Amino acid sequence: xxxxxxxxxxxxxxxxxxxxxxxxxxxxxxxxxxxxxxxxxxxxxxxxxxxxxxxxxxxxxxxxxxxxxxxxxxxxxxxxxxxxxxxxxxxxxxxxxxxxxxxxxxxxxxxxxxxxxxxxxxxxxxxxxxxxxxxxxxxxxxxxxxxxxxxxxxxxxxxxxxxxxxxxxxxxxxxxxxxxxxxxxxxxxxxxxxxxxxxxxxxxxxxxxxxxxxxxxxxxxxxxxxxxxxxxxxxxxxxxxxxxxxxxxxxxxxxxxxxxxxxxxxxxxxxxxxxxxxxxxxxxxxxxxxxxxxxxxxxxxxxxxxxxxxxxxxxxxxxxxxxxxxxxxxxxxxxxxxxxxxxxxxxxxxxxxxxxxxxxxxxxxxxxxxxxxxxxxxxxxxxxxxxxxxxxxxxxxxxxxxxxxxxxxxxxxxxxxxxxxxxxxxxxxxxxxxxxxxxxxxxxxxxxxxxxxxxxxxxxxxxxxxxxxxxxxxxxxxxxxxxxxxxxxxxxxxxxxxxxxxxxxxxxxxxxxxxxxxxxxxxxxxxxxxxxxxxxxxxxxxxxxxxxxxxxxxxxxxxxxxxxxxxxxxxxxxxxxxxxxxxxxxxxxxxxxxxxxxxxxxxxxxx
Ligand SMILES: CCCCC/C=C\C/C=C\C/C=C\C/C=C\C/C=C\C=C\C(=O)SCCNC(=O)CCNC(=O)[C@H](O)C(C)(C)COP(=O)(O)OP(=O)(O)OC[C@H]1O[C@@H](n2cnc3c(N)ncnc32)[C@H](O)[C@@H]1OP(=O)(O)O
Ligand SMILES: Cc1cc2nc3c(=O)[nH]c(=O)nc-3n(C[C@H](O)[C@H](O)[C@H](O)COP(=O)(O)OP(=O)(O)OC[C@H]3O[C@@H](n4cnc5c(N)ncnc54)[C@H](O)[C@@H]3O)c2cc1C
Numbered sequence: 065x066x067x068x069x070x071x072x073x074x075x076x077x078x079x080x081x082x083x084x085x086x087x088x089x090x091x092x093x094x095x096x097x098x099x100x101x102x103x104x105x106x107x108x109x110x111x112x113x114x115x116x117x118x119x120x121x122x123x124x125x126x127x128x129x130x131x132x133x134x135x136x137x138x139x140x141x142x143x144x145x146x147x148x149x150x151x152x153x154x155x156x157x158x159x160x161x162x163x164x165x166x167x168x169x170x171x172x173x174x175x176x177x178x179x180x181x182x183x184x185x186x187x188x189x190x191x192x193x194x195x196x197x198x199x200x201x202x203x204x205x206x207x208x209x210x211x212x213x214x215x216x217x218x219x220x221x222x223x224x225x226x227x228x229x230x231x232x233x234x235x236x237x238x239x240x241x242x243x244x245x246x247x248x249x250x251x252x253x254x255x256x257x258x259x260x261x262x263x264x265x266x267x268x269x270x271x272x273x274x275x276x277x278x279x280x281x282x283x284x285x286x287x288x289x290x291x292x293x294x295x296x297x298x299x300x301x302x303x304x305x306x307x308x309x310x311x312x313x314x315x316x317x318x319x320x321x322x323x324x325x326x327x328x329x330x331x332x333x334x335x336x337x338x339x340x341x342x343x344x345x346x347x348x349x350x351x352x353x354x355x356x357x358x359x360x361x362x363x364x365x366x367x368x369x370x371x372x373x374x375x376x377x378x379x380x381x382x383x384x385x386x387x388x389x390x391x392x393x394x395x396x397x398x399x400x401x402x403x404x405x406x407x408x409x410x411x412x413x414x415x416x417x418x419x420x421x422x423x424x425x426x427x428x429x430x431x432x433x434x435x436x437x438x439x440x441x442x443x444x445x446x447x448x449x450x451x452x453x454x455x456x457x458x459x460x461x462x463x464x465x466x467x468x469x470x471x472x473x474x475x476x477x478x479x480x481x482x483x484x485x486x487x488x489x490x491x492x493x494x495x496x497x498x499x500x501x502x503x504x505x506x507x508x509x510x511x512x513x514x515x516x517x518x519x520x521x522x523x524x525x526x527x528x529x530x531x532x533x534x535x536x537x538x539x540x541x542x543x544x545x546x547x548x549x550x551x552x553x554x555x556x557x558x559x560x561x562x563x564x565x566x567x568x569x570x571x572x573x574x575x576x577x578x579x580x581x582x583x584x585x586x587x588x589x590x591x592x593x594x595x596x597x598x599x600x601x602x603x604x605x606x607x608x609x610x611x612x613x614x615x616x617x618x619x620x621x622x623x624x625x626x627x628x629x630x631x632x633x634x635x636x637x638x639x640x641x642x643x644x645x646x647x648x649x650x651x652x653x654x655x656x657x658x659x660x661x662x663x664x665x666x667x668x669x670x671x
Contacts, residue, residue: 347569
């Protein structure tokens with residue numbers, strides 16, 4: 065019935081102050097930014113073009129280009145990936161050859177695989193590209209640099225001479241990402257003025273002299289680092305949307321369990337449903353809090369870079385790459401699990417889940433393939449360990465590796481299930497697991513004469529060690545979040561339950577790591593799982609309130625199953641009737657193709 069809150073009985077169970085939890089969830093961002101982040105995905109927002117100009121252009125170039133880009137007088141595309149290379153940026157083939165006679169660069173796509181491929185906005189709308197190309201001077205290759213290239217006329221939007229552009233076609237399913245005109249671009253000896261090479265980091269003089277960067281060359285990758293830390297926040301948006309839908313629907317849906325005419329059981333009361341759903345609820349909060357930390361870490365990095373302090377740049381790269389990888393994988397897999405948690409109706413477009421999944425899952429690929437990103441983390445961990453011998457004391461997120469020797473002797477002293485509720489007990493176990501996995505890799509690597517051969521041979525183990533390291537970061541930041549003052553009745557307690565669910569779910573899921581590294585005993589693993597089940601019972605009365613705290617409108621969720629009022633069945637039925645197929649009772653083609661078959665006389669008794 066309209067206007068009736070079918071979930072009121074669930075909301076009345078809440079044991080904490082929902083208004084405060086809403087503020088904790090929103091953190092430093094307001095609802096507008098939460099919504100705006102989502103809308104950027106399917107719009108042509110220059111998510112990267114503008115940050116890249118800020119990171120790689122000189123002050124003078126910024127003065128020229130930023131006002132145009134900010135006022136949408138030009139529409140930019142971050143044009144890096146090519147048909148033949150995406151992960152391997154140093155393998156890009158597009159060339160930018162300096163012509164001293166005319167003081168220009170000549171951009172060219174020497175091969176088919178040099179075709180720019182995927183850049184968002186490139187296919188139809190972008191007027192300019194921030195094109196990544198190999199700088200060539202006097203036949204010498206100076207590697208990949210950024211160049212501003214006009215693609216289309218600002219008068220009639222037609223492509224300029226030497227430029228061939230197209231859209232790369234439909235993408236995964238019918239998802240909203242098809243509103244993004246990811247494009248292809250071929251340069252055929254296109255000339256641009258020398259001052260359209262972005263020259264903040266390195267320069268080319270009028271005489272054609274290359275002035276190398278006096279800062280780490282990796283700063284040219286700065287835009288990717290910036291977006292990766294944003295993508296961690298986006299992962300919390302995407303996952304929390306799916307969890308909100310599936311939690312509310314799990315409280316509405318009843319199946320089996322009726323006795324003597326009693327209502328059937330709410331599926332949210334089944335332990336299997338809780339074991340699948342509540343870890344995702346906890347993960348949404350965990351990812352949100354680690355994204356807050358990562359954002360502050362990134363802002364600190366920017367301040368340091370301003371002061372030419374590059375000390376945290378390697379850690380910032382490892383954290384943004386690793387957390388982008390882990391959180392997008394959890395969110396993408398979690399959205400699919402939420403669809404399954406809704407049974408058949410989860411597969412309806414009106415559930416909002418297929419669309420959310422189709423739009424979200426490329427996050428595991430764009431801005432760095434998730435495995436390639438974890439391999440970057442692994443390189444950082446191995447380098448950190450290799451420097452231990454020279455007395456280099458790791459700090460920050462690798463500080464625990466400075467206690468590797470001690471952690472190698474660690475054995476959990478858990479005796480009772482409730483011991484696993486102690487944050488220090490959990491952190492020690494996660495530190496020991498991560499340290500032992502990385503140390504084992506380092507030890508195995510040392511057996512190889514060629515370290516690169518070893519790295520390749522051991523890359524699957526290294527990815528697992530990098531995963532353990534990143535999960536430790538997320539667990540630690542969740543714990544640190546709860547060490548802050550958090551007001552409101554029951555709020556901190558409820559977040560403490562989610563913190564323990566997140567950690568113990570990971571411990572249970574990766575129990576093989578914890579046992580094979582001898583960090584915990586099978587009995588202690590069993591106790592962790594016992595505690596996990598008990599924690600699910602503590603979340604159950606608060607589940608609806610915890611997803612209400614995401615503060616998503618029905619419009620934003622765009623899901624019949626996730627409606628705030630839980631009025632699912634009438635709305636499911638109503639939504640179905642909006643489908644054009646239901647505009648007529650006799651389907652198109654019936655008279656031409658089906659009716660003749662039905663009218664056909666029987667032959668020899670056979671249909
Ligand atoms: C329907 C509802 C949906 C809801 C969803 C909700 C929200 C979503 C809303 C919005 C989404 C928002 C945004 C979406 C964003 C993006 C999507 C759209 C566009 C996508 C754009 C792109 O994909 S742009 C292209 C991205 N490409 C990549 O990421 C390429 C990945 N490859 C690389 O980064 C590099 O090639 C490399 C790192 C893998 C290797 O680089 P290389 O130069 O070869 O370096 P080495 O490996 O040799 O390492 C050398 C040393 O350099 C260090 N290092 C490497 N990278 C960095 C770095 N970035 N910073 C600092 N240091 C770096 C490395 O550690 C080595 O150091 P040592 O020498 O000390 O070992
Ligand atoms: C929706 C979407 C939007 C995008 N938007 C843009 C954009 O705006 N601008 C832009 O420039 N690009 C964009 N991209 C491209 C994107 O950045 C690349 O696709 C991404 O970086 C992955 O690179 P790749 O496609 O070369 O994958 P590959 O690296 O070819 O990956 C293929 C497989 O190889 C594996 N692999 C690769 N290297 C290694 C290694 N060294 N060790 C082990 N395994 C390895 C990967 O793990 C993966 O399993 C977009 C892509 C998508 C899907």
